[in-house]
């Protein structure tokens with residue numbers, strides 16, 4: 501079933517066009533890789549899906565609803581930046597999310613935080629980049645959301661933690677949930693992606709089922725990425 505529809509979306513910043521007449525659809529129950537080089541428009545698209553910025557033209561719908569109050573309740577978004585106050589302890593971050601989001605599962609958050617090797621009495625300001633990434637992801641995946649939108653969740657994370665993160669993302673994606681992950685780290689993500697969407701200069705240059713690409717083109721997603729962007 502179709503979950504998300506992007507129709508003729510253009511986003512102009514004052515000095516730059518970040519997306520140009522983009523069209524795409526996302527189906528329920530799959531893990532999507534939103535892939536592309538720096539500046540291809542991944543973050544811009546994700547922020548629009550989360551309802552943080554507006555398209556200059558075109559429309560985005562989630563479950564046939566325009567981006568707004570209802571769609572925001574369906575989307576759990578993890579930004580690349582740190583949105584958690586540095587003075588808070590992890591246990592306070594759990595409370596903060598619990599207060600803020602009706603669909604937040606406190607027990608799930610505690611389990612995930614423990615699984616990620618974090619202690620609840622640690623302060624956000626004392627966490628390394630990798631630890632902070634693991635905390636942000638644990639909180640975002642503890643919402644019972646329809647769509648998880650994760651902007652570069654593997655950035656700054658060591659290889660062992662990456663595996664844990666991918667396992668957690670995989671567990672989060674059940675039949676009724678969908679995950680969109682942006683990344684340059686295609687090799688690491690390869691095993692969990694059902695679908696791939698390649699962006700270039702604000703538009704989709706190639707998209708489809710990862711397994712079909714492997715069979716039809718005889719390439720891994722990492723090789724396909726290199727092929728798509730060889731002239732970029």
Ligand SMILES: Nc1ncnc2c1ncn2[C@@H]1O[C@H](COP(=O)(O)OP(=O)(O)OP(=O)(O)O)[C@@H](O)[C@H]1O
Pocket residue numbers: 513514515516517518536537538539540541542543544545
């Ligand atoms: N607030 C802004 N003001 C002006 N231009 C912007 C702004 N945000 C993004 N851009 C521009 O829009 C284009 C798309 O940026 P975006 O951050 O969406 O790309 P990205 O694919 O996420 O890149 P990266 O992989 O480096 O994070 C880039 O050319 C960028 O410079």
